[in-house]
Amino acid sequence: MSALEYLGNPPIASDHQPRIVRVAAAQLGPIAKQENREQVVKRLTALLQQAAAERCDLVVYPEMALTTFFPHWEVSDPAELESYYEKAMPEGPVVRLFEEAARLKISFSLGYAELATTPQGPRHFNSSVLVGKDGGIIGKYRKVHLPGHVDIRPQDPFQNLEKLYFEVGDLGFPVFEAFGGKLGMCICNDRRWPETYRLMALKGVELITLGYNTPLFNPDQTQSPEQRRFHNHLCMQAGAYQNSTWVVGVAKAGIEEGVEMMAGTCIIAPTGEIVVQTRTLGDELVVADCNLDACTPGKRGEFDLALNRRPEHYGLLVEAA
Amino acid sequence: MSALEYLGNPPIASDHQPRIVRVAAAQLGPIAKQENREQVVKRLTALLQQAAAERCDLVVYPEMALTTFFPHWEVSDPAELESYYEKAMPEGPVVRLFEEAARLKISFSLGYAELATTPQGPRHFNSSVLVGKDGGIIGKYRKVHLPGHVDIRPQDPFQNLEKLYFEVGDLGFPVFEAFGGKLGMCICNDRRWPETYRLMALKGVELITLGYNTPLFNPDQTQSPEQRRFHNHLCMQAGAYQNSTWVVGVAKAGIEEGVEMMAGTCIIAPTGEIVVQTRTLGDELVVADCNLDACTPGKRGEFDLALNRRPEHYGLLVEAA
Numbered sequence: 001m002s003a004l005e006y007l008g009n010p011p012i013a014s015d016h017q018p019r020i021v022r023v024a025a026a027q028l029g030p031i032a033k034q035e036n037r038e039q040v041v042k043r044l045t046a047l048l049q050q051a052a053a054e055r056c057d058l059v060v061y062p063e064m065a066l067t068t069f070f071p072h073w074e075v076s077d078p079a080e081l082e083s084y085y086e087k088a089m090p091e092g093p094v095v096r097l098f099e100e101a102a103r104l105k106i107s108f109s110l111g112y113a114e115l116a117t118t119p120q121g122p123r124h125f126n127s128s129v130l131v132g133k134d135g136g137i138i139g140k141y142r143k144v145h146l147p148g149h150v151d152i153r154p155q156d157p158f159q160n161l162e163k164l165y166f167e168v169g170d171l172g173f174p175v176f177e178a179f180g181g182k183l184g185m186c187i188c189n190d191r192r193w194p195e196t197y198r199l200m201a202l203k204g205v206e207l208i209t210l211g212y213n214t215p216l217f218n219p220d221q222t223q224s225p226e227q228r229r230f231h232n233h234l235c236m237q238a239g240a241y242q243n244s245t246w247v248v249g250v251a252k253a254g255i256e257e258g259v260e261m262m263a264g265t266c267i268i269a270p271t272g273e274i275v276v277q278t279r280t281l282g283d284e285l286v287v288a289d290c291n292l293d294a295c296t297p298g299k300r301g302e303f304d305l306a307l308n309r310r311p312e313h314y315g316l317l318v319e320a321a
Numbered sequence: 322m323s324a325l326e327y328l329g330n331p332p333i334a335s336d337h338q339p340r341i342v343r344v345a346a347a348q349l350g351p352i353a354k355q356e357n358r359e360q361v362v363k364r365l366t367a368l369l370q371q372a373a374a375e376r377c378d379l380v381v382y383p384e385m386a387l388t389t390f391f392p393h394w395e396v397s398d399p400a401e402l403e404s405y406y407e408k409a410m411p412e413g414p415v416v417r418l419f420e421e422a423a424r425l426k427i428s429f430s431l432g433y434a435e436l437a438t439t440p441q442g443p444r445h446f447n448s449s450v451l452v453g454k455d456g457g458i459i460g461k462y463r464k465v466h467l468p469g470h471v472d473i474r475p476q477d478p479f480q481n482l483e484k485l486y487f488e489v490g491d492l493g494f495p496v497f498e499a500f501g502g503k504l505g506m507c508i509c510n511d512r513r514w515p516e517t518y519r520l521m522a523l524k525g526v527e528l529i530t531l532g533y534n535t536p537l538f539n540p541d542q543t544q545s546p547e548q549r550r551f552h553n554h555l556c557m558q559a560g561a562y563q564n565s566t567w568v569v570g571v572a573k574a575g576i577e578e579g580v581e582m583m584a585g586t587c588i589i590a591p592t593g594e595i596v597v598q599t600r601t602l603g604d605e606l607v608v609a610d611c612n613l614d615a616c617t618p619g620k621r622g623e624f625d626l627a628l629n630r631r632p633e634h635y636g637l638l639v640e641a642a
Contacts, residue, residue: 144631147623172634192623194515194563195635202637220622227592231562234593238559241552242515271548272555301541302468302513310465311639313493314516316523318632318639 019180019292021207024051024059025248027265029282030256031068037093040066043283044110045100050285052104057133057179059101059285060248062211063111063143063188064126066094069213069252070113071148071165072158072259081165085115089129089137102135107178109185109209113166114142126166128185128211130176139176141185142169145193156219158259162189173199181206181292188212191249192235194242195317201243202305206270206292208245210236213252214262225260232264233274241272244298246290254281270295340613342500342528345372345380346569348586350603351577352389358414361387364604365431366421371606373425378454378500380422380606381569383532384432384464384509385447387415390534390573391434392469392486393479393580402486406436410450410458423456428499430506430530434487435463447487449506449532451497460497462506463490466514477540479580483510494520502527502613509533512570513556515563516638522564523626527591527613529566531557534573535583546581553585554595562593565619567611575602591616 026047031040044061051059063069067084075081089112090098101108107130114127126143146168148160173196175184184200184207191210200208214232216225223231232249240247246269253263265278267288276286302308347368352361365382372380384390388405396402410433411419422429428451435448447464467489469481494517496505505521505528512531521529535553537546544552553570561568567590574584586599588609597607623629 144634145629147629168631169634189623192563193630194519194559195630195638198515199635199637202640222618223592227594231593234555234559234562238515238555238563241555242513242559271544272552273548297543302510308466308468309514309516310489311641313465313490314520314639316520317516318635319523320632 021058021179021181021290021292022054022056022287023207023248023267023290024054024056024285024287025250025265025267025276025278026051026059026061027250027263027278027282027284027286028062028065028252029254030252030261033068033257035068037066041093041097044097047283047285048097048101048104048106048108051287052106054285054287056287057107059106059108060209060211060250061108061110062250062252063128063213064113065110065211066112068257071161072215072257074152074159074161082115085113085124087115087117089114098131098135101131102133105133107131107133109211111187111211124166125169126162126187127169128187128209130178130183130185130209132178138178139174139185140171141174141187142171143187143190144169144173145190145196147189153219158215158219175200175203175205179292184208186210188214191239192231194239197239197243197245201245201303205243205245206295207290208239208247210247210249212249212262216260216262229262229264232262233266236266236268237272237274240268240270242303244270244295244303246270246292246295251278253278270298337614340501342379342502342611342613343375343377343608344528344569344588344611345375345377345606345608346571346586346588346597346599347372347380347382348571348584348599348603348605348607349383349386349573350575351573351582354389354578356389358387362414362418365418368604368606369418369422369425369427369429372608373427375606375608377608378428380427380429381530381532381571382429382431383571383573384449384534385434386431386532387433389578392482393536393578395473395480395482403436406434406445408436408438410435419452419456422452423454426454428452428454430532432508432532445487446490447483447508448490449508449530451499451504451506451530453499459499460495460506461492462495462508463492464508464511465490465494466511466517468510474540479536479540496521496524496526500613505529507531509535512560513552515560518560518564518566522566522624525620526564526566527616528611529560529568530571531568532571533583537581537583550583550585553583554587557587557589558593558595561589561591563624565591565616565624567591567613567616572599574599591619
């Protein structure tokens with residue numbers, strides 16, 4: 001058994017057709033607090049239809065694509081806070097997005113705030129789903145690397161209360177069979193942690209969808225906007241190259257409730273090179289043909305993980321602090 | 322105990338003096354097969370003296386800085402092969418480099434091929450040492466991520482026989498107390514593996530020395546020289562940023578025995594930004610004042626590893642293939 005077979009990738013037959021997935025990265029401009037699901041779904045649907053017109057297979061939406069990025073704010077009204085979470089996926093106006101995607105036979109990944117009802121009580125996650133061309137859910141991910149803080153910081157112009165509003169995800173980093181390959185998802189701050197990409201690469205991932213809501217200025221940090229833009233792409237490009245996978249990074253852009261967001265939506269090849277990138281700070285689609293077979297040389301070569309990693313030296317990576 | 326204290330970094334006192342290490346990255350041009358230790362040590366010493374004149378604290382030399390990069394070649398004569406390894410560090414002409422460094426009160430890290438005599442027989446490693454201003458060895462590292470192959474490939478213009486000529490290092494990724502901070506070492510292909518930087522960051526590393534011998538063209542790969550230069554810096558910059566550490570990447574440059582080497586020697590800040598970079602393909606020194614305290618905001622902020630990593634989800638990282 002070759003290293004690649006260990007990773008779950010089938011051998012390439014001589015009559016193999018290239019596994020090309022036409023991907024649309026669907027950047028969103030700001031979503032105002034007052035904007036309701038109906039209005040947002042209308043915007044998502046317009047991007048979906050544009051992607052379908054460009055014969056795309058997959059549309060990638062940002063993190064928490066259905067509402068304003070509410071962790072930027074202290075939300076003291078419990079009813080308002082609850083209104084930001086989805087109790088089912090899909091429910092309400094979001095059902096129409098699923099129906100339209102099924103009608104257009106287009107797949108999508110969508111980030112949202114999830115309120116799960118469990119026997120132990122309600123649980124809150126920063127989640128995403130991968131939806132097939134038939135409108136059925138292929139897989140779900142719950143964000144593992146939550147940034148920010150649990151305490152309100154009145155002196156700051158805005159907050160990042162993800163550690164307050166969400167639990168750490170409990171699904172690990174799954175990958176899913178789709179488009180004849182292996183797809184994975186991660187969300188926003190996950191992209192800064194090389195563990196994220198590697199865990200999916202060890203399961204053979206070939207394309208990662210990655211939505212983010214990142215402010216250009218962070219009250220906790222001294223970095224310039226230029227440095228923060230550089231870091232955004234640096235992490236995704238290194239993750240793509242070092243794991244020989246496509247990465248589709250999709251931003252919230254523009255000024256949302258006074259907070260300037262990072263933008264920089266892009267599709268990154270397994271070489272780490274940016275193939276396409278948005279140019280605006282609003283709703284904008286960029287499209288690339290992602291050949292999943294372009295992952296194979298790296299996975300069989302310098303990033304043959306089974307051959308070249310040395311897990312016997314990696315013990316400290318999994319020791320708890 | 323704060324997360325930073327867990328990582329071994331002392332709290333910053335109000336009377337704290339910045340911990341600035343003036344570092345010289347000492348790129349080497351090609352070393353011919355015919356060049357002997359005397360000749361190479363003369364070149365290393367010239368760079369050392371130049372660094373001392375610029376009041377540097379630390380000189381970083383490349384991987385296997387004492388000989389030609391012999392893993393590029395099938396060496397069928399056992400005596401020739403053995404001649405490339407050091408049986409002690411220092412021995413022969415290399416003693417004079419240590420003596421000169423002690424005289425000049427300058428520290429250095431040096432890569433070399435190590436032949437260790439053990440009760441179980443001879444062992445071969447691709448190693449580096451960190452040497453203090455008194456000429457004493459502070460620490461040693463043996464390369465963990467060996468690239469290349471064990472089989473001779475007659476059709477290729479050159480080989481990479483590191484997996485044939487060396488064992489995988491057995492010292493893990495240690496860090497050492499020096500300059501009031503924590504220093505670590507890694508070698509060449511180690512830099513492409515995010516595990517390398519992370520393992521040292523979990524021990525609080527603030528500056529990593531990293532020598533490399535990398536051909537611009539790799540017979541096993543389809544990448545262009547431009548892509549390979551991009552990957553070289555991408556990995557080191559991501560490693561620096563994601564672990565909030567200085568990285569000093571030092572190349573062999575120029576055309577060595579017909580093989581064009583990558584060059585691109587640079588000093589990278591904990592922001593991931595390249596501070597200085599060589600401009601030539603020969604012996605060349607570039608210098609930067611590396612403030613170890615510049616690591617602290619990242620280590621206490623977004624890359625507070627104890628606070629923000631989720632090792633409970635990382636189990637797969639250490640499972641053997």
